[in-house]
Amino acid sequence: MQGHYMSAAAKMWASTHNDTLAGKMSAVVDALHACQQQAANGGTGYLSAFPAEFFDRFEAIQPVWAPYYTIHKIMQGLLDQYTVAGNGKALEMVVAMAGYFGDRVRNVVQRHSIERHWTSLNEETGGMNDVLYQLYAITNDQRHLVLAHLFDKPCFLGLLAVQADSLSDFHANTHIPVVVGGQMRYEVTGDPLYKDIATFFLDAVNSSHSYATGGTSVSEFWYNPKRLAQTLSTENEESCTTYNMLKVSRHLFRWTKEIAYADYYERALINGVLSIQRGRDPGVMIYMLPQGPGRSKAVSYHGWGTQYDSFWCCYGTGIESFSKLGDSIYFEEKGSKPALYVVQYIPSTFNWKSAGLTVTQQVKPLSSSDQNLEVSLSISAKTNGQYTTVNVRIPSWTSENGAKATLNGNDLQLASPGTFLSVTKQWVSGDQLTLQLPINLRTEAIKDDRPEYASLQAVLFGPFLLAGLTTGDWDAAPAAAISDWITPVPSSYNSQLVTLTQESGGSIFVLSTANTTSLTMQPRPVGGGTDAAVHATFRVIPQGSSPKKTRKRRHLTNGTSTTEPTSAMIEPFRLPGMAITNSLTVSGDKSSASLFNVVPGLDGVPGSVSLELGTRPGCFLVTAGAKVQVGCHSGGEAQGFLKAASFARAEPLRRYHPISFAAKGARRGFLLEPLFTLRDEFYTVYFNLGD
Secondary structure (H helix, E strand, O other), X not given: OHHHHHHHHHHHHHHXXXXXXXXXXXXXXXXXXXXXXXXXXXXXXXXXXXXXXXXXXXXXOOOOOOHXXXXXXXXXHHHHHHHOOOOHHHHHHHXXXXXXXXXXXXXXXXXXXXXXXXXXXXXXXXXXXXHHHHHHHHHOOHHHHHHHHHOOOHHHHHHHHOOOOOOOOOEHHHHHHHHHHXXXXXXXXXXXXXXXXXXXXXHHHHHHOEOOOOOEOEOOEOOOOOEHHHHOOOOEOEHHHHHHHHHHHHHHHHHHOOHHHHHHHHHHHHHHHHHHEOOOOOOOEOOEOOOOOOEXXXXXXXXXXXXXXXXXXXXXXXXXXHHOOOOOOEEEEOOOOOEEEEOOOOOEEEEEHHHOEEEEEEEOOOOOOOOEEEEEEEEEEOOOOOOEEEEEEEOOXXXXXXXXXXXXXXXXOOOOOOEEEEEXXXXXXXXXXXXXXXXXXXXXXXXXXXXXXXXXXXXXXXXXXXXXXXXXXXXXXXXXXXHHOEEEOOHHHHHHEEEEEEXXXXXXXXXXXXXXXXOEEEEOOOOOOOHHHHHOOEEEEEOOOOOOOOOEEEOOOOOOEEEOOOEEEEEEOOOOOOEEEOOOEEEOOHHHEOOEEEEEOOOOOXXXXXXXXXXXXXXXXXXXXXXXXEEEOOOOOOHHHHHHXXXXXXXXXXXOOOOOEEEEEOOOEEEEEEXXXXXXXXXXXXXXXXX
C-alpha cells in the first residue's frame, strides 16, 4: 500500500503540483530512508515492513505470502518518486534495494541452482522484472539488467513465446506484471521476442479470457479459453488485473499506434477502472467487479476489503489508478516533424511544449437520447511555429454514417472507424477541430464458443457497458432491431420520480417493491446508491384527465373543496414499462395496470397525498405495518385509517442517470445504466437473448 501511495502521489503531483501533496510524499520518502538506514539492517539496503527472514522461507520454497510482491511496490513507488517527482534520494534507495536483493538471488543460484530460483518464482513476485528494467534504463548498471532477467519467469513467458494459450489455471495478477516486465525488456534491449510475447498475450486475453468490461480472471485465476459463461459470479475481474492490463495495452499502442489497443484501453478504463469505485464515494474501492446475474459491488466490498488485510494491495492499485486518469489521453511523437495523438475522449488540457501549443479538449456530456459523441479541440499557440500534425482517434465502436469533422467550421474528410483523422497545418490560436461521432447501442456475446451460451450478451452504448438493475432475472426480449426493445429514458422522467414515506413510532418507512412482485413498507434507506433506494423510488406517470375522473369533491378530513389531479399510473423505478395493478402487484400488462388518483392526503397534513384506485372510487392504498393493501373509506373511520392511507411525498431516493435505457424483458422490464455509475445496487451485465 505504501509503495502504491508513493506512485499515486507522484503522478497526482505531476498533474497538480500541489504543495501539500509534495510535502507529504517527501516526508514519506524521508521516513523510509531512515528505516533503510537502521542499524538492525546493517545498512544493507533492505527496506520492508516485514523481516528478512521471510525471504529465507521464499528461497527455501517454504510457505510465505509473496514478499517480493510487496518489495516491487516499494521499489516502484520510490522509482516513481524519482522519475516523476524528481526526488534523488528515492533513486539512491532503489539502487540500494536492488543491490541487497541481487546478492540474495545470486547466492541462491550459486548455492543451489537456477532451477531452484525459478521454482521460487511460482510465488507472486509482482513486477520485479519491470521495475529492475526501468532501473537499468536509468543506471546502465549491468547488474540491474541481469537481475531483471532473472525475474522474467521463463516457464510462463516461454509458453507465450511459442504462442500457446495455456493461461488456464495461472494466477492472473501474478503473471500480467511479468508480461509488463517483458515489455520493458524489449524497450531497453530491443529484443523483438518480448514484443511478440506481449502482442500474443493481449490478443489471447482479449479474444478468449476477458469480459465485456475489458477485465479478466475469476477468483483471481484464468479459466479455460472461451468458456466464460460458467464463470459469471461475484469473484470476477480482480481489480489489480485491469490496472496491469492497461499497462500492457499502453505499451503496445506506443509501439504500434494500432487503434485496437487504444479502444481496449478506453473500454477497460471506463468499465473496469471507474467501476471499482462505488458510485461517487471517494476512496471506496472494491477488490472484485462482479459479473454474475443479480450481483452487487457491496458484496465484493464487504466480502473482501474489510476482512483481509492482504487485499489492501487492491486498494493500492485503486488509488494509483485514480491518480492517473489523465494517463494515455495524449501521446507525443517527437522528431523533425512533431505529431500529437489524441487517444482518449476526456476533458483535459495538454501543454504541447515541443510544438509551442496548448490543446484543450472538451467533450459534451452524453445522454441516452444523444446520437453522437461531440468532441472539440481548441488550440492556443504561443507563436506561429512549425507545421505539426494532430491525429485524433476514430474509435471502432462508431460508424461512418452521420460522422462529421470540421476545422474552424470547414468540413474535413473523416477517416474510417478504427483509424486516425490526421490534420497537418501551422496551428494558430483560435483553431478549433471538432468531431461528431455517431454513438449507438449494440450487443456483444460473452466469450464462450459453446452454442448453448450464444444467447448470453452484454449491452453497450458506444464504449459504455450497461448494467441492468435486477436481483437475478436476466431473460431479455430482443427484437429484430435493438431500438425495438431498448429505448432511451428521457431526462424529463426525473421530474416524475417520487419516494412515498410514512412516519411510525418515530421512524420513517417507505413504500417499496422489495418483495419484487408486490408492495411493502420498509425502513427508509440512509441514502441513494443502494438497492433499497431503487426499490423505494417510483415514477408517477400522468394519464390525462376525463370528465369522469376529474370532479369536485369534499376533502375527507377538512371539508374543503378540491379538484383531483389527473389520474396516473405508478411505475417502479427499476421496472420500466411495468406498473402497479388493482391488486397492488407489479405487472407488465398495461391493461391490468391500475390508474390511481393522486389526491390530497386523507390525514389533512399539508403536502401529503393519498392514492385512490381509479376503478374503485373511495378505495385507497393503505398500510398495516409492513403490509400494503386496499382499504375503502366510508367516512367514519378513525384517524388511524386516514393516516395509513396518506403518504409524505419526499424527494426520490434515486434518479435516472443521464445515460439510462429501458429494456424489454421476457417477464419484466429492465432499467439499464452504465456499470461505473452504480454503487451497491444489484445488477447484471449479461442478458439471455434467447427465444
